[in-house]
Amino acid sequence: MRSAPALIALCAMATACQAPDDTTPPEPSPLVAACAGKQPTGPQTIAGPDLARFLAATPLPADVRVAGGQLAFSPQAPGLVDLSLDLCLPGTAGIDDLRLVATALAHDLADHELGGRTAALTVACVCPHNPGATAVRDPAFRQHPWDGTPTPETELLNWEIVTG
Template sequence: MPALIALCALATACQAPDDTTPPEPSPLVAACAGDQPTGPQTIAGPDLARFVAATPLPPDVRVAGGQLAFSPQQDGLVDLSLDLCLPGTPGIDELRVVATALAHDLAAHELGERTAALSIACVCPHDPATVAVRDPAFRQHPWDGTPSPEAELLTWEIVTG
């Protein structure tokens, strides 16, 4: 019996590539492709959903999803993450610009007072890899255009993976 199981496992592992079906896109990528709803209703956490609903986004930028979780590093604060659909074929520079605008709005919002870290990702269908930026010390940065808009863009850590 063990030999039969091993033979079945070997036969499965040796399938020709055209015998496999392509993986389904993630729900976030499907949302960016227009196959799923996007917007504040796709966000886990009512505080974050209210912030997103009240925040004007640049043209053609949509929210594919988001989460709010208690910060493991800072008691009483939260870590926020947003997954965005950006138009065209955006790279890290375009993501930084959108993330910075969102950070400005968050810093002026009551939720910003309770935010320890902010992560923003592009889950765009043209790029299977996630492009993301993160500010792990959100409250320590003013997010008001100082010292300069260019310096703010460099505040973001680039997240790979």
């Protein structure tokens, strides 16, 4: 038979390992909260006036919103910038939907002054229905024409899929 102090110690250890009853799930990131309608979206969420001007002049599909975006000097290409956009996509949009939206953005960017200074483009879906951020990235943006050539299907292959 076990001694009373040993039983008390076992009970204390078991209680210490239990999760409290009032655990609350972690708050979603501000980007996911924006896609859930809990934070504002739009031009005010863009870091950098050049990127904000590009997005203001770029039509997005009616059901796609910008949750955030930033422009940074490219560490791999001095004098150029890397762009990243965080988008809210509708419903259960997946990677193929993200690639289509990213490709349309790449077409517009290639025609814009900012495109001539862009080394890499990353477009992410920060949607509540995704368990983690899903993104597509073109690390060699300037090396691709982004004009539908050689074919639109081949153009989709320019994107690397990044999950996190």
